Amino acid sequence: MQEKSVQNGNSTYEMTTNPGIKFPKEEDSLSEMSRNSEDRSRGPGGLCCADAGNPAYKRGRRFQLTQMIVLPFIPILALIVQTAMSLQYLLEYRNDIEDVETQVQIATDLGKFVTQMQLERSEVAFFVFTNKSSQPLRSNISEQFAMTNQTLEKMITWPPIRLPQNRQLLDKKEEFITHLCNFRQKISSEESTVQEVLAWYTSVNAAMLDHLTTRIKETDNSGVWRYLLAFKNILRSIENMGIALTYGISYYGRGQLSTSNYISYVRHESLGSDLLNASLNYALNIKELHSKLIRNLSDYEKIQQRSEEILRNQKRNASIEDAMMYTDSLTSYIDELRKLQYKLRVEIKRYVDRDLKEAANKEAIGIAILITVLVISPVIIILVRNAVATIQMYAANLADKARELNKEKKKSDALLFQMLPTSVAQQLKQMQQVPAEYYEAVTVYFCDIVGFTEIAAISTPLEVVSFLNSIYKLFDARIECYDVYKVESSGDSYMVASGLPVKNGNKHVTEIATMALDLLAGSSVLKVPHRGNETLQIRSGCHTGPVVAGIVGTKMPRYCLYGDTVNTASRMESTGEAQRVHISLEMKRALDEAGGFKTEHRGLVYVKGKGEMDTYWLTCKDGGLPKRPDPPAYDDAQPQYMKRFMEGYHSK
The missing domain is CATH 3.30.70.1230 (Nucleotide cyclase, GGDEF domain)
Structure with missing residues (x-):
């Protein structure tokens, strides 16, 4: 209770007037302490105990020397082990960064191939929707085919792809090239429909993007994952915008979208916007560049207006000219996004190079620390050996002073608790x-x-x-x-x-x-x-x-x-x-x-x-x-x- 603690304090404060309070006889206790400290090394066993712990005897000095050597060596040994383990961790970290560099290169190749496939899909879709018009969208289809083939040849790895027609699994690049050439022949011979074109290119890109996602998940132990996710999302965003572009061409080229095509347009247009926003949130520096891009792109407002027009899906007169204008404006915007994608790829490369350099520096520092520890360990033992003798001399005196200080502190606390409430x-x-x-x-x-x-x-x-x-x-x-x-x-x-x-x-x-x-x-x-x-x-x-x-x-x-x-x-x-x-x-x-x-x-x-x-x-x-x-x-x-x-x- 409060009053008890306070009043107990009172009895201390009134020590000058209360004869019932007794203090320890400090002089007697201190003198007793001194006597105990003098015989601290002597035990009931007689000289055997004294020899073992008293440095005045040869056996005692040997025992003290062993302590001075063994005890400092334990933390030194622990430091050596810890430094060696840290060095091993740094070596593993550098290997992981090198693996990340390889995986980033693979992801970059996949991204380049997906980009070419997206461009090829746009050209082919425009060619089909305009009823095999001889006028190309942005370049000749044959030139685009050649650029895609060139990118395909540079790919290091090849993910398995399942074609939409017969669900055939293509796990080799050569097999895919054969099927790609056959599909292009069907396009030129007017045997393919719009849906077949979209399904074929979309399935190939989806397989590539899924493989890219798997690669990114394998590198989530490094700090580059945010940029890789942004890179993947921009690729997917451009992919969905490209699919939506094909339906937009159909709307202007044919006057109205069917219900299924309209639903597909809405889905892909929404996915493209959401994925783009997600990638911008992962890479804030790219977000600033995108904002600047929107401000400087003159056709951005027209793109928004045409998107709203397609979303209304009101019947209108078919116009190849409007289809080309819509395609040009949206393709220009997608090209700007590809520039952002390229800058993001450069940022990823710079990030990985920085991590590699940092890992190499840490490895060098770890080796230097290990060598330093091994060199200075004997010096530390010698210095500790000299210092322990001095420390022992003051240790006993310090302990006595600490006990005296603790007693005085209790007295001062008791006096303070008497003068004031405990709380x-x-x-x-x-x-x-x-x-x-x-x-x-x-x-x-x-x-x-x-x-x-x-x-x-x-x-x-x-x-x-x-x-x-x-x-x-x-x-x-x-x-x-x-x-x-x-x-x-x-x-x-x-x-x-x-x-x-x-x-x-x-x-x-x-x-x-x-x-x-x-x-x-x-x-x-x-x-x-x-x-x-x-x-x-x-x-x-x-x-x-x-x-x-x-x-x-x-x-x-x-x-x-x-x-x-x-x-x-x-x-x-x-x-x-x-x-x-x-x-x-x-x-x-x-x-x-x-x-x-x-x-x-x-x-x-x-x-x-x-x-x-x-x-x-x-x-x-x-x-x-x-x-x-x-x-x-x-x-x-x-x-x-x-x-x-x-x-x-x-x-x-």
Whole structure:
């Protein structure tokens, strides 16, 4: 509970006035520590144990030398192993990068071939849709066939392709070339339809793109995967745009699309846009180039308008001229995308070259580190051997100092916990700001000694301090039993609060009420010095209300309470009577709500700064107070801290 930790701290703070607190005899403990350190190497076994660990003996020196050589060698060996493993990892990393370079080259060849197949499909589709027109789209079909063949011959690997007509699997490049030539003959002889042309070229490109995707998945352990995905998506985007282009040519060349062709156009046009956006998100530098391309391309708005016209699919007059204009504008845009594709391919090559260079540098650094470790390992062992001797000399002294420091730290912490609440002190130790906190309901208690001025006048200062020490020892012991916090004790004034710094609901009222009755009962058995058998009389006052609590000051900081509640509680005490507990109307209502206490109406009392207030006497608690032993008689003529002070003074 909060009050226990705080009050335990109080007992430490009051160490100068509380004889019940005992400190370890530091001189004795330190001297004992010194004696133990002198015999640290000696055990019950006699000289055998001493020889094994004491460097004063030859056997001990040999043992220490072995330790100095073996112990540093363990981390050095671990460092050598770690460096060797790192070097092995770097070699594997370089091999992986070289594999990536090979796979990127394969992907580049596939991309070039797919590009040529897309261009060939556009020329063939225009040729078929315009009813075998002799006017080519952009170049002669034979020239395009030759360019495709040239790209095909340069391919290093060949993925298996299944043709759409007979589902035949072509796993060799020569077989594919044969079927490609046969298909071209059918186009020239007017034996193929538009659907056959699209299906044949689309299936070939799809097989190539699937193989390209597989290659990219195999390289996902490097950082080039984003660029490869962007490269693949641009290829697929151009592929879908090319297919959509063929349907657009059909729309302008024939006047309207059939339902199946219209659905195919919408699907491929949407896929082309989505794949292009995906690739731009993977490669942000290409995204900037694409934005610049759109701004500089004069036909881009016309392309969008013609796409919207095709999406409406309204019947119109067939026009070869419109088909050529549409094809020219969209093909120009696709050519610009191919330029982006080429720049992306260059970026991929640059990225792979950079990784290869970085891997080579890391490999060289790893080899250099391994050689350095092997060279300096003996030097480290020699230096450690020389350093251990010095370290051992200071180690024992440092351990003793650390223990002394820890003891002093505990003392200072105990003193801090006495001066401040535990939660607040912990925040201050952690260099945290401790803001003032508002408490909506707190009960504050004040009491002072009746006739203290007269008692002090006829007593020596030492007797006054001893008298107050006896009283506050009793009060401190009694409030340990309650959920309260001792705010301060100044002169004969004693201030206690409940409900802070840890809130306890409505419990604060009953805790203060019970404590006030307990202190009243306990003080009645104390004797007043120089007045025979006259007993101590105290005047008490309590009030319940809101307060603000916080740390005040930087020199000797204190946990203080502020608010009208504190002033009212002080006025309740000053306007009260001896051996009675004076409470306000607010506290009386809180006690009535809690139950278990009896009060007596006092009437209206003029309170300075407040006017007339209706107040009450707290008379007793139902069931009575717990039985406590009577405090010892007043015989503490000299507080404990004075005894220590005088002993220290005389010993000088």
